[in-house]
Amino acid sequence: MPKIVNYEEKKQLIMKKSIESFLKKGVYGTHLVDIAAACQMGRTTIYQYFRNKDQILEYTIQHLFKELREDLRDSVIEDSDNPYEKIRKLIPAIVKQYLKNQKLIVLVDLWLILIRENNPMVKQLNEHMEESRNVFRGLLEEGMKQGVIRKLNAESMAFTLYATVESFLLHMALHQETEVSDHIQSLDILIEGLKA
Numbered sequence: 691m692p693k694i695v696n697y698e699e700k701k702q703l704i705m706k707k708s709i710e711s712f713l714k715k716g717v718y719g720t721h722l723v724d725i726a727a728a729c730q731m732g733r734t735t736i737y738q739y740f741r742n743k744d745q746i747l748e749y750t751i752q753h754l755f756k757e758l759r760e761d762l763r764d765s766v767i768e769d770s771d772n773p774y775e776k777i778r779k780l781i782p783a784i785v786k787q788y789l790k791n792q793k794l795i796v797l798v799d800l801w802l803i804l805i806r807e808n809n810p811m812v813k814q815l816n817e818h819m820e821e822s823r824n825v826f827r828g829l830l831e832e833g834m835k836q837g838v839i840r841k842l843n844a845e846s847m848a849f850t851l852y853a854t855v856e857s858f859l860l861h862m863a864l865h866q867e868t869e870v871s872d873h874i875q876s877l878d879i880l881i882e883g884l885k886a
Contacts, residue, residue, distance in 0.1 A: 701739050704729055705753060708746045713799050717747060718807050747800075747811055754797050755818035759825070773833030777826065777851070778881050782874045784855055785862075798856055823852040833884070840886045847884070854880070 707728035711720040722743055726733045740746045771779065801819070804812045827848035833839030858877065862870065 697739070701749070704736060704739055704746060705750045708743075709750060709796055709800075712747070712750075712803060713796070716803050716807055717743075717800075717809055717811075744811070748814065751797075751800065751811065751815055751818060755822065758797070758822055772836060772838045773829040774838040774885060777829050777833070777839075777884065778878065780829075781851070781855055781877055781881065782870075785858060785870060785874060785877075798860055819852070823848045826851045830884075833886075837886055839884050842884070 704725060708720070708725050711724050711728060715724065720743065722733050722736055725743070725746065726736050729736070740749065797815075797819075801812070801815050803809075804815060827844045830839055830842070830844040830847055834841055834844065854877070858873070862873070
């Protein structure tokens with residue numbers, strides 16, 4: 691009887707091993723043979739799931755950003771508070787969640803590698819990051835309409851909030867800090883400046 695293979699499970703394994711290699715060797719320094727060896731499968735098996743390394747990278751970026759956007763939206767949808775309170779609760783929720791599984795840190799690492807390697811995939815990554823920033827922008831605009839967030843440039847502030855979260859996570863990872871409550875209180879003080 692033929693062995694039943696879970697197609698999505700294999701794609702996830704290939705993605706996971708590819709991320710490890712991309713982060714260690716860079717995108718250009720990673721070859722399909724490296725990915726195949728890490729997955730303990732032949733290159734021809736990899737070709738059953740992906741045409742080439744670029745398709746693996748594209749799939750990885752799309753997958754990670756899809757999860758990030760879903761997590762952001764879930765955090766916003768679950769909460770019936772006003773937009774200011776949603777932002778106030780959203781940022782600590784993102785920080786705590788991503789310190790656990792490090793999706794955002796992986797994306798930032800990949801983004802820096804792609805920039806350094808002048809990879810054309812940077813454009814796609816920037817578009818995905820813009821979509822994530824739009825969650826903040828939407829909340830800011832709604833908060834200004836409701837009068838709970840002071841008048842400001844929503845585009846610029848969304849960029850700043852997203853960059854703050856990225857930077858916060860990156861520094862937490864660099865310093866290998868696990869206790870974040872004091873830092874989250876400091877973020878809360880910064881966010882208080884949005885109040886109308």
